[in-house]
Amino acid sequence: MMPRLLLIAAWLLVSACAPQPSGREVVRFWAMGREGEVVRELLPEFERRHPGLRVEVQQIPWSAAHEKLLTAFAGGTLPDVCQLGNTWLPEFAALDALAPLDARVAASGVISREDYFPGIWNTNVVSGQLRGVPWYVDTRLLFYRRDILRAAGFETPPATWPEWQAMLAAITRQGQGERYGILLPLNEPEPLIALALQQGEPLLREEGRWGGFSSEGFRRALRFYTAMFENGWAPRLAGAQISNVWDEFGRGRFAFYISGPWNIGEFKRRLPAERQDDWMTAPLPGPDGPGASTAGGSSLVVFRSARQREAAWRLVEYLSEPEVQLRFHALTGNLPPRRSAWQDERLAADPHARAFRDQLERVRPAPKVPEWERIVSEMQHLAEEVVRGRTDVEAGTRALDRKVDAILEKRRWLAARGRAG
Amino acid sequence: MSHPAAWVFIAPALGVIGVFFLLPVAAGFALSLTDFDIYALADFRNLRFVGLDNYVRMLETPLFWQALGNTLYFVIVGVPLSIGLSLATALLLHSRLALFRPFFRTALFAPVVTTIVAVAVIWRYLFHTRYGVVNHALEAIGIGPIDWLGDPLWAMPTIILLAVWKNFGYNMVIFLAALQAIPETLYEAARIDGASWWRQIVHITLPMLGPTLLMVGILTTSGYFQLFAEPYVMTQGGPLRSTVSVLYFMYEEGFKWWNFGAASAVALMLFGLVFAVTWLLMRLSRRVAA
Numbered sequence: 112m113m114p115r116l117l118l119i120a121a122w123l124l125v126s127a128c129a130p131q132p133s134g135r136e137v138v139r140f141w142a143m144g145r146e147g148e149v150v151r152e153l154l155p156e157f158e159r160r161h162p163g164l165r166v167e168v169q170q171i172p173w174s175a176a177h178e179k180l181l182t183a184f185a186g187g188t189l190p191d192v193c194q195l196g197n198t199w200l201p202e203f204a205a206l207d208a209l210a211p212l213d214a215r216v217a218a219s220g221v222i223s224r225e226d227y228f229p230g231i232w233n234t235n236v237v238s239g240q241l242r243g244v245p246w247y248v249d250t251r252l253l254f255y256r257r258d259i260l261r262a263a264g265f266e267t268p269p270a271t272w273p274e275w276q277a278m279l280a281a282i283t284r285q286g287q288g289e290r291y292g293i294l295l296p297l298n299e300p301e302p303l304i305a306l307a308l309q310q311g312e313p314l315l316r317e318e319g320r321w322g323g324f325s326s327e328g329f330r331r332a333l334r335f336y337t338a339m340f341e342n343g344w345a346p347r348l349a350g351a352q353i354s355n356v357w358d359e360f361g362r363g364r365f366a367f368y369i370s371g372p373w374n375i376g377e378f379k380r381r382l383p384a385e386r387q388d389d390w391m392t393a394p395l396p397g398p399d400g401p402g403a404s405t406a407g408g409s410s411l412v413v414f415r416s417a418r419q420r421e422a423a424w425r426l427v428e429y430l431s432e433p434e435v436q437l438r439f440h441a442l443t444g445n446l447p448p449r450r451s452a453w454q455d456e457r458l459a460a461d462p463h464a465r466a467f468r469d470q471l472e473r474v475r476p477a478p479k480v481p482e483w484e485r486i487v488s489e490m491q492h493l494a495e496e497v498v499r500g501r502t503d504v505e506a507g508t509r510a511l512d513r514k515v516d517a518i519l520e521k522r523r524w525l526a527a528r529g530r531a532g
Numbered sequence: 533m534s535h536p537a538a539w540v541f542i543a544p545a546l547g548v549i550g551v552f553f554l555l556p557v558a559a560g561f562a563l564s565l566t567d568f569d570i571y572a573l574a575d576f577r578n579l580r581f582v583g584l585d586n587y588v589r590m591l592e593t594p595l596f597w598q599a600l601g602n603t604l605y606f607v608i609v610g611v612p613l614s615i616g617l618s619l620a621t622a623l624l625l626h627s628r629l630a631l632f633r634p635f636f637r638t639a640l641f642a643p644v645v646t647t648i649v650a651v652a653v654i655w656r657y658l659f660h661t662r663y664g665v666v667n668h669a670l671e672a673i674g675i676g677p678i679d680w681l682g683d684p685l686w687a688m689p690t691i692i693l694l695a696v697w698k699n700f701g702y703n704m705v706i707f708l709a710a711l712q713a714i715p716e717t718l719y720e721a722a723r724i725d726g727a728s729w730w731r732q733i734v735h736i737t738l739p740m741l742g743p744t745l746l747m748v749g750i751l752t753t754s755g756y757f758q759l760f761a762e763p764y765v766m767t768q769g770g771p772l773r774s775t776v777s778v779l780y781f782m783y784e785e786g787f788k789w790w791n792f793g794a795a796s797a798v799a800l801m802l803f804g805l806v807f808a809v810t811w812l813l814m815r816l817s818r819r820v821a822a
Contacts, residue, residue: 181570181573521578525578
């Protein structure tokens, strides 16, 4: 009796593990976080159009994604198509794990380079080769309280740094200790990166071999950033100390907040109904006119090791169609990287998204080296040190450049041997 | 040693130790002599043998010394506090006067089995500068608001409080078991001789707890040297890296920046440190016992 039961159990187990013999080629697709959850809803249409293909989606949490991808690379188990944060592209390009896509885009009837915002497209070009296709975009700009600005005597959001400073000063003064002009969490590097990218001077010199933080441009950005704390316009807080950004924004503890597209949905959901008319988004002000911001977001990449390269590319093309991107936007709130998608009523009519449309024409990519995230963490540490009065801008940026030069030592060694990273 | 049969008997244990301990340590040491990083993962020709450079560079990194200082601060303040609290609560629970003993035993042990990630959410609220219960209580007795997690001076004490609260229950249970093993007759005799409560503690309880104290001391010290989860969930090493521990430093080098050569050097350094401290504690206790 027992052995037969065991046999049946074993048979059940084996048949459960074995792939279903459907006679279709399988495209393995890894997507992260919320995107991995909802992208499945877009796929039946793809499978209908390509009866010979089946897409297998694996959802990976963002917190574990980087490690999992590198482990999969080392173990040779990467999927065919993958969503990749565009700051990770240089790293996987250095690993030579990404299939170059220039020729495929040139031959594609769906993806046309001119339709994409140039700054975003540029983040996918590493060492002159296209390594990914932008899927959705992320940039940082101002979320602000219209009612507080109006009460301080300002009808429109700031377009330049001096205007912005005047508003911050007025709002903080009227707040009498109960209100700050702006919230800049000290552990978030994006606002400072955006301000630094506005300067136009490169943050790394000579194709990412040396630090460029002692430049007058970066120092100007850092001074502007730290002055917001010195003048009392921004509280010296790190993210973990802010219990709930949306509550605090709703209560009017601060009037400006620099954040990204996902917060449009969050603010709509989390702020009370009577506050919904009081908040708006605006492009990031620059030193003397509308300024640039960061070019973030996720791209779709095809790995070199892909077993189904042809089918993988077809999936990338499908997900890049403007209509599919609009459906994706409806599901996630993620903003599409193509201008043609933005012409659609569903996006053009959203007043909170309008500032992003404007900002996306002025986004600049960060330096494309695998070490960039580490350099950013050193940069933000310096900013925190200056804010807390441990060092000053001149000496601090010189010390930062020394650290960054040490981090980039291996790149210089590789370059000297003709193996650019 | 001369019996071949003896080797056969210990072979399984030796095999397990070899595969799961000696081999990884040797591999870690070998790795620490290279600059294994993302470029080496791409192409093995990009791997450089760097000798002891990783160690030299580590000793030249101010953040390493800061991490070491933070860790020592945590160990030196946290271990006595933790053991003291465990012992005090164990004595209270062991006392004949204690009511609802099973209830308190369970309640005091509860923090040990909670998840640190869930606990951190609650603690971040408790220690919130503006809305936190702790600052409300302090305000009631006239002490101004303290920025517990945001002030570089206060962040480590807060982490110590969390770690002590989270861990004392474990040692408490060990002490409780040891206390129950002390023969009642010793106390009886002392009481007949007119010994006060304090003298009974000093001359009977503590000496009888000696071996347990040593074991608890060694386990707690080596455990506290490996501080990681508390700063990881509470402060991410901030503010101003005042809560970066050696292990946190290693985690960032290895798993965040993918510099496995440098991370292995830090790991071996920490291993050496914990080994040395444990050895010292053992020797010290042997001398005291002699």
